[in-house]
Amino acid sequence: MKRWLLALFVLVTAVPAHAQDKLVVSIWGGSWRDLVAETVAKKFTAETGVPVEFITGGTIDRLNKAKLAKDNPESDLTFTTSHVGWIYATDGLFEELDTTKIPNAKNLADEARISPFHLGAWAYVYTIGYRADLLGGMKFESWEDLWKPELKGKIAAPDFDPSHIIAISAILSGGDAAHWEKGQDKLKALKPNFKAFYTNDANSQQLLASGETPVQVVLSMNAYYMISQGVPITLAIPKEGAVLGVDTVAIMKGSKKSELAYKFINALYDPEVQAEIAKIKKGSPAVLNARIDPEIAKLPGVFTTAAQWKQQINIDAKLRAEKTAEWRKWFAENIMN
Amino acid sequence: MNPQPFLRPFTAPAVLCTVGLLAAMAAVLQFSFRAYVAGSLEPGAFTLANFADLLKPLYARVFLDTVWICFLTAISTLIVGYPLAYALVRTQNAILKSTLLVIVVTPLFLGEVVRTYSWIIVLGNNGFINSMLMNLGIVKQPVQFMFTTFGVVVALVHVTMPVMVIMLAAGLSHIDLDYQKAAESLGAGPVRTFLTITLPLSMPGVVAGVTTAFAWTFSAFASPQLIGGGKVNMISNLVYQLGFASFNFPFAASLCVAGLALTIVVLSMLRLAARPFDNIRAH
Numbered sequence: 001m002k003r004w005l006l007a008l009f010v011l012v013t014a015v016p017a018h019a020q021d022k023l024v025v026s027i028w029g030g031s032w033r034d035l036v037a038e039t040v041a042k043k044f045t046a047e048t049g050v051p052v053e054f055i056t057g058g059t060i061d062r063l064n065k066a067k068l069a070k071d072n073p074e075s076d077l078t079f080t081t082s083h084v085g086w087i088y089a090t091d092g093l094f095e096e097l098d099t100t101k102i103p104n105a106k107n108l109a110d111e112a113r114i115s116p117f118h119l120g121a122w123a124y125v126y127t128i129g130y131r132a133d134l135l136g137g138m139k140f141e142s143w144e145d146l147w148k149p150e151l152k153g154k155i156a157a158p159d160f161d162p163s164h165i166i167a168i169s170a171i172l173s174g175g176d177a178a179h180w181e182k183g184q185d186k187l188k189a190l191k192p193n194f195k196a197f198y199t200n201d202a203n204s205q206q207l208l209a210s211g212e213t214p215v216q217v218v219l220s221m222n223a224y225y226m227i228s229q230g231v232p233i234t235l236a237i238p239k240e241g242a243v244l245g246v247d248t249v250a251i252m253k254g255s256k257k258s259e260l261a262y263k264f265i266n267a268l269y270d271p272e273v274q275a276e277i278a279k280i281k282k283g284s285p286a287v288l289n290a291r292i293d294p295e296i297a298k299l300p301g302v303f304t305t306a307a308q309w310k311q312q313i314n315i316d317a318k319l320r321a322e323k324t325a326e327w328r329k330w331f332a333e334n335i336m337n
Numbered sequence: 338m339n340p341q342p343f344l345r346p347f348t349a350p351a352v353l354c355t356v357g358l359l360a361a362m363a364a365v366l367q368f369s370f371r372a373y374v375a376g377s378l379e380p381g382a383f384t385l386a387n388f389a390d391l392l393k394p395l396y397a398r399v400f401l402d403t404v405w406i407c408f409l410t411a412i413s414t415l416i417v418g419y420p421l422a423y424a425l426v427r428t429q430n431a432i433l434k435s436t437l438l439v440i441v442v443t444p445l446f447l448g449e450v451v452r453t454y455s456w457i458i459v460l461g462n463n464g465f466i467n468s469m470l471m472n473l474g475i476v477k478q479p480v481q482f483m484f485t486t487f488g489v490v491v492a493l494v495h496v497t498m499p500v501m502v503i504m505l506a507a508g509l510s511h512i513d514l515d516y517q518k519a520a521e522s523l524g525a526g527p528v529r530t531f532l533t534i535t536l537p538l539s540m541p542g543v544v545a546g547v548t549t550a551f552a553w554t555f556s557a558f559a560s561p562q563l564i565g566g567g568k569v570n571m572i573s574n575l576v577y578q579l580g581f582a583s584f585n586f587p588f589a590a591s592l593c594v595a596g597l598a599l600t601i602v603v604l605s606m607l608r609l610a611a612r613p614f615d616n617i618r619a620h
Binding site: 060063064067086087090091156159160161195196197198199203206207210211212318321322323324325326327328329332333336337 | 373375376377378379393395398399454457461462463464483484562563566567568570575578579581582583584585588
């Protein structure tokens with residue numbers, strides 16, 4: 001009997017102990033989860049012996065869940081987009097990072113140092129992707145080319161975030177994202193050329209692959225995925241630059257595994273891991289000391305030097321977090337409907 | 338002695354669900370009267386500004402479009418679903434009955450997103466219908482079905498069809514066949530028998546089907562989102578576009594409250610319009 005009771009005690013105490021020996025990471029599902037699992041988490045577990053568990057979901061779902069679980073977070077780390085990260089930070093959901101515990105942070109690109117709470121994990125661009133086979137040899141050298149009358153009813157853009165095209169219109173009108181009102185008339189002039197607005201990456205892929213919208217303001221990583229699937233897409237980098245996007249990582253405030261979380265971030269910033277991420281997703285490494293395959297490095301929308309980072313159009317993430325609702329509303333009222 | 342000793346424990350789950358739903362509705366209502374604070378999830382002070390914003394012509398148009406799409410969907414589903422329900426109830430052939438039942442019910446087992454993506458493949462410029470029309474030489478350029486009200490309604494009809502057919506079949510199966518036989522014995526042809534006996538007696542099923550299809554379509558999201566491509570919008574799409582995609586939850590909540598109020602008004606009007614059919618008894 002005593003032996004049974006002892007076995008039961010060991011079982012009961014062992015399960016929670018095992019449950020504590022894992023790091024929980026919140027991230028988007030699908031290929032994003034797989035990307036981190038196959039690169040960062042693999043290295044982290046090999047170094048620490050601690051398994052990584054992923055909580056996946058959309059940007060908004062995860063943000064809401066994090067808010068509801070404030071101070072007692074479900075995850076130890078969160079991956080999210082730079083401007084959404086500012087909303088987490090403003091609402092006190094992120095822990096302030098101690099960069100002395102992240103040695104390779106010194107090699108982060110300036111544009112990847114988003115805030116004291118969240119840092120860039122990798123970067124990409126939103127730029128012009130098009131089906132040259134359906135456009136009779138048309139080329140895109142400037143964002144201005146999107147306004148060509150022959151593109152009437154041919155363009156798609158994301159419906160979840162109009163910040164890219166709003167910033168572009170402002171820049172072409174002599175303003176910038178902070179003075180976006182300058183570009184309102186310019187953007188209204190583009191309205192006839194919009195055929196549809198896509199909801200997510202899958203929707204974007206379907207519209208480009210079917211030729212329904214042969215021109216898109218598209219996420220570079222998504223375009224490269226489609227190219228790998230045989231869709232003949234050309235990615236153009238306009239002379240004004242492409243719109244920089246940075247996905248970030250942060251430690252959740254209230255995490256009881258802060259030290260492990262720092263080790264995970266260090267695994268993320270390992271130059272080889274960063275090179276692997278660039279290879280898999282055709283994104284840009286957040287650290288400048290990653291040695292990536294020259295074939296990947298020369299792809300449009302992939303940048304590896306400080307100078308290349310600076311060539312991109314960088315909408316301040318905090319401004320974007322504050323302006324998203326206003327921009328989105330204006331876009332829905334004046335462009336989409 | 339309590340005549341129903343198990344009533345309380347058995348109703349407890351329903352009461353808990355009701356309390357949960359009411360709490361959620363109260364939270365939405367409360368949010369709809371709060372100001373949006375830029376860059377934060379926390380709502381601000383109490384305000385009526387969200388509802389004032391809804392008075393803009395854009396929102397009125399989307400609300401009217403929603404009612405119009407619901408109406409078109411309900412009527413189209415009725416037109417397509419009635420013959421199916423009739424055949425399902427009246428056919429004596431067991432194999433045909435089973436086949437019809439499978440065809441009618443299968444969409445219920447597919448997710449709305451899967452169903453919608455299948456319609457994108459059918460309705461797209463390079464889709465099944467356009468390929469067929471072009472191969473047959475009927476059209477030279479693809480017909481634009483995607484991003485149109487027509488395309489959205491077609492996809493929504495597929496969504497509402499199972500419910501409509503089941504409700505119509507329930508209504509039709511209650512009709513006493515002796516009425517039909519009596520009409521035929523008095524010299525009425527099939528069309529007259531249908532128009533004067535079957536159709537009027539099936540009106541309770543028609544009213545139930547149309548009302549349910551209408552209410553169901555009101556909350557449609559995936560079909561208008563993906564087929565409409567941002568060009569055909571219903572209330573739920575606006576909630577997503579303006580609320581969730583930009584974290585403006587107070588404004589999203591005000592859209593939800595206004596949408597709910599509109600649903601109640603429209604369904605009440607439908608109920609009033611259907612009142613003359615209340616006294617119809619099928620047997």
